[in-house]
Amino acid sequence: MSKDMVVILTALNLEYQAVRAKLASPQGHLHERGTRFEVGTVLGTSCRVALGLTNKGNHSAAVIAERAIQEFSPAAVLFVGVAGALWDTARLGDVVVATHVYAYHGGTSEDDGLKARPRVWEAAHGISQLGSHLARVNDWADETPVRGRAPQVRFGAIAAGEVVQNSKISAQARWIRQHYNDALAIEMEAAGVAQAGHLNGAPVAIIRGISDRADGTKSSAKDRSWQPRAAANAAAFATRLAVELVREQEHSPMSQAGRALASDGRTAGVTNMAHNSTVGIMAGVVKESSVHVQGGPGAAGPADLVAELDDLRRHLTFHHAEGALDDDTHREALAELETARRAARENNSESSRKATMALKRLRGLVAEVPELVARLRPLVVAAGDLS
CATH class of the missing domain: 1.20.1280 (Monooxygenase)
Incomplete structure (x- = not known):
């Protein structure tokens, strides 16, 4: 795993550019199958980011996410962009961080109607905890608040499907309201990225700026004005999260032990603090209550x-x-x-x-x-x- 590297993926060029603006000296990186990434550092930090574009849809997002994980072995994968709000729970410009992702198109058609069979992926606990902390600190936004209101970070479910949702009264909208009424936002890529992360053992965070209300106003002048703001807000929170993720990796107890071992080449000791219990560990020497792991x-x-x-x-x-x-x-x-x-x-x-x-x-x-x-x-x- 690359402890100083985070992968950030987006579906749209507008979202890509919002993240790219946060990076210093991005350099091209070509995957052997032709997928292009750019690798740079978050401005003012040593946190490396591999930035990639998936295009729209869960299937494309899953393939590119899998490819990025294979190529970079990152500490985490962040999917960043814009989304539509559901039920007026999030305001335009706010950032929604997924606590879990619904693949809401799963179902079975029976004589008495369509029955929901969703797949659900929960966000990694460590990322959720860190995201909540950053939201409480609330110093991540770097733009002048629009109309005097700073964007807020909200945590909850995100629904990911295969169609652009742009109605509050359609049959699809009623279906979502009936089965997924705790979802804060709706989009088209999170399920694919979550599945790729799950299969590869890579922590995933879905971070979305709210650009519309999924109510028929997509492609309106208002939506066009909010899209870049929402994308910028999501990019600001995501890059701050990436920096903190890398910082935690570098200062984790295991990393410190590894650095100490590498610096002096001596055997590192691990003390057994368990009482009246069995401890299993691969060790070179066990002496009384101390376990000594062979180093070097x-x-x-x-x-x-x-x-x-x-x-x-x-x-x-x-x-x-x-x-x-x-x-x-x-x-x-x-x-x-x-x-x-x-x-x-x-x-x-x-x-x-x-x-x-x-x-x-x-x-x-x-x-x-x-x-x-x-x-x-x-x-x-x-x-x-x-x-």
């Missing part, structure tokens, strides 16, 4: 990682037999595990990236099985340390 190069080589991956295969098979993993998930999980295993055996920087991303995708596949997620955490770290 070669502490956990590719052979060790391959052995751990082979052991993980046994646990995947067990949970599949117990019914915790369905057949499709089990098959996909084994494929990702084999990809990681092959990459670990190659033991170079490129294979390290491949192994890490395969294990992150695997973690997304088994996210509902806590024991497997816990087993994967140290393996993702170990894969990232291969060289």
